Amino acid sequence: MLGTWFAVAAATAAAATATNQTAIIQISDRHIVNSLPAGFASFTLDFHPSSQGSVWGANASILEIDLASPGLLGVVTALAPAVLRLGGSEAGENVTYVGFPGFDAPCPSGYYYCLTRPRWAAILAFAARTGVRLMLDLNLIGPGTADDWPAALSQIDALFSYTAQQPPRLRPFAFELGRMTRQGGVAPAAAARVAAVGALLASRWPDEGQRPLLVGPSVHIQPDWIVDFVLALPAPLPLDVFTYHMYEGYGKAPRIASQTAAAWASGGPTGACTTFESSLWYFDHLAHAASTPGGGHLAVARQTLAGGNYSLVDSNRGYIAHSDYFVARLRRRVRADVSVSSQLEPHHALRSFAACDPSGRLVVGVANAGGEAIATALQLGQHGAPLAGGAEAWVRLNGQPLSSVGGEVPELPPVTLPAPAGAFSAPPFSVAFLRYAAVLPEACGRDGGGTLAAA
Numbered sequence: 125m126l127g128t129w130f131a132v133a134a135a136t137a138a139a140a141t142a143t144n145q146t147a148i149i150q151i152s153d154r155h156i157v158n159s160l161p162a163g164f165a166s167f168t169l170d171f172h173p174s175s176q177g178s179v180w181g182a183n184a185s186i187l188e189i190d191l192a193s194p195g196l197l198g199v200v201t202a203l204a205p206a207v208l209r210l211g212g213s214e215a216g217e218n219v220t221y222v223g224f225p226g227f228d229a230p231c232p233s234g235y236y237y238c239l240t241r242p243r244w245a246a247i248l249a250f251a252a253r254t255g256v257r258l259m260l261d262l263n264l265i266g267p268g269t270a271d272d273w274p275a276a277l278s279q280i281d282a283l284f285s286y287t288a289q290q291p292p293r294l295r296p297f298a299f300e301l302g303r304m305t306r307q308g309g310v311a312p313a314a315a316a317r318v319a320a321v322g323a324l325l326a327s328r329w330p331d332e333g334q335r336p337l338l339v340g341p342s343v344h345i346q347p348d349w350i351v352d353f354v355l356a357l358p359a360p361l362p363l364d365v366f367t368y369h370m371y372e373g374y375g376k377a378p379r380i381a382s383q384t385a386a387a388w389a390s391g392g393p394t395g396a397c398t399t400f401e402s403s404l405w406y407f408d409h410l411a412h413a414a415s416t417p418g419g420g421h422l423a424v425a426r427q428t429l430a431g432g433n434y435s436l437v438d439s440n441r442g443y444i445a446h447s448d449y450f451v452a453r454l455r456r457r458v459r460a461d462v463s464v465s466s467q468l469e470p471h472h473a474l475r476s477f478a479a480c481d482p483s484g485r486l487v488v489g490v491a492n493a494g495g496e497a498i499a500t501a502l503q504l505g506q507h508g509a510p511l512a513g514g515a516e517a518w519v520r521l522n523g524q525p526l527s528s529v530g531g532e533v534p535e536l537p538p539v540t541l542p543a544p545a546g547a548f549s550a551p552p553f554s555v556a557f558l559r560y561a562a563v564l565p566e567a568c569g570r571d572g573g574g575t576l577a578a579a
C-alpha cells in the first residue's frame with residue numbers, strides 16, 4: 125500500500141519552478157506490475173484497395189500486397205512474434221470468403237473484397253514464414269454489401285473448416301469478432317453472434333489446446349455497451365481476450381483492456397504519424413499499455429503496418445521504415461516480458477518505462493519530449509511497499525496510522541497549510557487531495573451544483 129496524505133492549502137496554484145536538475149528515474153524493482161508475452165508491439169494490415177489512392181497505395185491491402193517481397197518479409201520478420209492483425213472496416217462487414225468447402229459462392233463480379241482460398245493459404249504460409257501470429261477479423265455482418273448474418277456465419281464456418289485441416293504450423297493465432305462502430309446490432313445480439321462463432325470454433329478445433337483464440341468485441345470504449353455485451357455472453361465465456369479500438373480523440377479512456385488498435389483517425393493527419401514526434405506518443409502509449417496493473421494488455425496492434433498515413437513503413441517507397449517502426453523494433457528487442465514500475469521526477473518532458481529482458485536484466489526506456497538534454501539517473505529500491513501480498517497493508521493520514529475495519533470508517537481530518545502555500549511539496553509515496561479554499565474555477569459553479577464552499 126502507498127502512504128496517503130491529505131492536506132488543505134488556502135492558496136493559488138504556483139507555477140512550476142524551472143529546474144534542470146538530474147531527473148531521477150525511480151524503479152521499484154521488487155514487484156511486477158504486469159507480465160507481457162513477447163511480440164507486444166503488434167500491427168494491422170487492412171483490406172483497402174490500391175484504387176483508394178495515395179493514402180493506401182499499391183502495396184497496402186492484404187489482398188494485393190506482394191507477400192514474397194523482400195521488403196515486406198524483412199520488416200515483418202523483424203517484429204515477430206508480433207500479432208499480424210488483418211482488420212479494417214471492410215474486414216468486419218464486407219470481406220467475402222470465396223472457394224472454401226461448403227460455402228463456395230463466387231466473388232461477385234467486379235467486387236474487390238474477396239478473400240479467396242489461394243490467398244488465404246498464401247497468408248497462412250506468410251505468417252508461418254515470418255513468425256508472426258496471425259489474427260483475422262471476421263465478418264460479423266454479412267458477405268459483400270449484404271446485411272445477412274446467417275450467410276456470414278456460413279462463410280465463417282467454411283473458412284474454419286478449411287483452416288482446421290491445415291498443418292499445425294499454419295494455424296492462426298486468433299480470430300477476432302467485432303468492429304469499432306458496428307457490432308452486429310445491440311449488445312445482446314452481438315453477444316449471441318460471438319457465442320455462435322465460439323461454438324463453430326470449438327467444433328472445428330475440438331482440442332482446446334490447438335484452438336485459435338477468439339477475441340473481441342473491438343469497440344471503441346463505450347462503457348454502457350460493453351457492460352451489456354459482457355453480461356449477455358454465455359458461460360463459459362466464448363471470448364479468450366477482450367479487445368478494443370483506441371483512436372486518439374475517440375471514446376473514453378479504457379478501463380478494461382487486453383488488446384489495442386491504436387491510431388489516429390481517418391488515415392492519420394497528413395505527416396503527423398510518420399514523424400519522430402509521433403514516436404514520443406507511440407513510445408508513451410506502448411509503455412502505458414504494457415504497465416497496466418493486474419494482467420493488462422497482451423498486445424497493441426498498431427494501425428497500420430503499411431498503408432494509410434499512420435503506417436509503420438511506407439510500402440510504396442521501398443518499405444522505408446518510419447520512426448515509429450524503430451520504436452516497435454526496439455521494444456521487441458527489449459522483450460518487455462515483465463514490467464516493473466517506474467517514476468520520474470522532476471521533468472515533465474520525460475517519459476519512461478522499466479522492464480526486464482528475458483534474461484532478467486533491467487531495461488529502461490526514456491523519452492524526452494523537451495528540446496534540451498535532460499540528465500537522468502537510476503534509483504533502484506523499494507519505493508513504496510509491494511502492491512499486494514504484504515501483511516502490513518497500512519497507510520498514514522498526516523502522519524497518523526489510518527485504518528478501517530468492519531465498516532467503521534474514521535473521520536479524515538484535514539490539515540490546513542498556511543497561505544499562500546501554493547507550492548505544495550508532495551512527500552514521497554504519497555497521495556494528496558489539496559483543497560484550495562480561495563480558488564473557485566468558473567466551471568465548478570456551473571450546472572447548479574458543485575459550488576465550492578469556503579473551508
Ligand SMILES: *[C@@H]1O[C@H](CO)[C@@H](O)[C@H](O)[C@H]1NC(C)=O
Nearest residue numbers: 141142143144145146496499
Ligand atoms: C542549469 O544547468 C546549467 C548548466 O549546467 C547551469 O549553468 C544553470 O545554473 C542551471 N540552472 C538551474 C536553474 O539549476
Ligand SMILES: *[C@@H]1O[C@H](CO)[C@@H](O)[C@H](O)[C@H]1NC(C)=O
Nearest residue numbers: 217218265266268269270271
Ligand atoms: C459493406 O457492407 C455494408 C452493409 O453491411 C454496405 O452498406 C457497404 O456498402 C459495404 N461496403 C463495401 C465497400 O462493400
Ligand SMILES: *[C@@H]1O[C@H](CO)[C@@H](O)[C@H](O)[C@H]1NC(C)=O
Nearest residue numbers: 178179390391392393394433
Ligand atoms: C496522406 O498523405 C498524403 C501524402 O503523402 C496526402 O496526399 C493525403 O492527403 C494524406 N491523407 C490524409 C487523410 O491526411
Ligand SMILES: *[C@@H]1O[C@H](CO)[C@@H](O)[C@H](O)[C@H]1NC(C)=O
Nearest residue numbers: 182183190193439440441442
Ligand atoms: C509494390 O511492391 C512491389 C513488389 O514488392 C514493387 O515492385 C513495387 O514497386 C511496389 N510499388 C510501389 C508503388 O512502391
